[in-house]
Amino acid sequence: MDLQAQIQYLIDNAPQDGITPQLVAAIAPALTKIAQKLHFPQYYILRNPSEDWVLTTLSHKTNPQLQKQVIYAYPTLQDVSTTSGVGFDPHMIAAPIGVIEILFQTLALQPVDSIIFFDTPGTTANAIEIERLQLQSIIESSLQQNRRSSDIPPDIA
Numbered sequence: 001m002d003l004q005a006q007i008q009y010l011i012d013n014a015p016q017d018g019i020t021p022q023l024v025a026a027i028a029p030a031l032t033k034i035a036q037k038l039h040f041p042q043y044y045i046l047r048n049p050s051e052d053w054v055l056t057t058l059s060h061k062t063n064p065q066l067q068k069q070v071i072y073a074y075p076t077l078q079d080v081s082t083t084s085g086v087g088f089d090p091h092m093i094a095a096p097i098g099v100i101e102i103l104f105q106t107l108a109l110q111p112v113d114s115i116i117f118f119d120t121p122g123t124t125a126n127a128i129e130i131e132r133l134q135l136q137s138i139i140e141s142s143l144q145q146n147r148r149s150s151d152i153p154p155d156i157a
Contacts, residue, residue: 001041003032006100024104030142034135035099038128039119043073043102044080044094054092055111068113070129073102075121082122106132107139 001009007028014020035041046054053071060066074080080094097105099117106115112132120126 001098003035003041003100006035006041006098007032009098010100010104026143026146027104027139030139031100031103034103034130034138038099038117040075040099042096042098043075043117044077045071045073045097045102046080047093047095049091051095053105053109053112069111070114070116071106071109071112073097073099073115073117075118079118079121103130103135106130106135 007024011021011024011028014024048054055069055071058068058070074094077094077096102115106112109132114129114131117128117130118124118126119128
């Protein structure tokens, strides 16, 4: 599914509360801009039996007390099985998820510090890390720009 179709899917499936679909539409350009920097329209995310995304705790090499929670996003199903050890745990499943939904969901995942997208099949060497706080900042900036441009009266000239 292409990025515009993914955006439309999010809008169509958002709670019809009069706010959420408009919010998704407002942040769509920022989500699309970030997604265009990635190489795949969908990635595979590991899920546990409760269908929660699997978090991995990473520790700093020289200071193990510094930790962060990440979610890995794999370009192919084969990459999940060869790099994650999922074959050892039959309860884990890898689900394909559109990149727009991954970015959107990341905004709400409080314990998550980053999503790490492996962008080259067969290797974990070329990874792109997107920090949740950075993503939130980009979205907030985009919303502020949209608010400013909508505050301009149409008859300004």
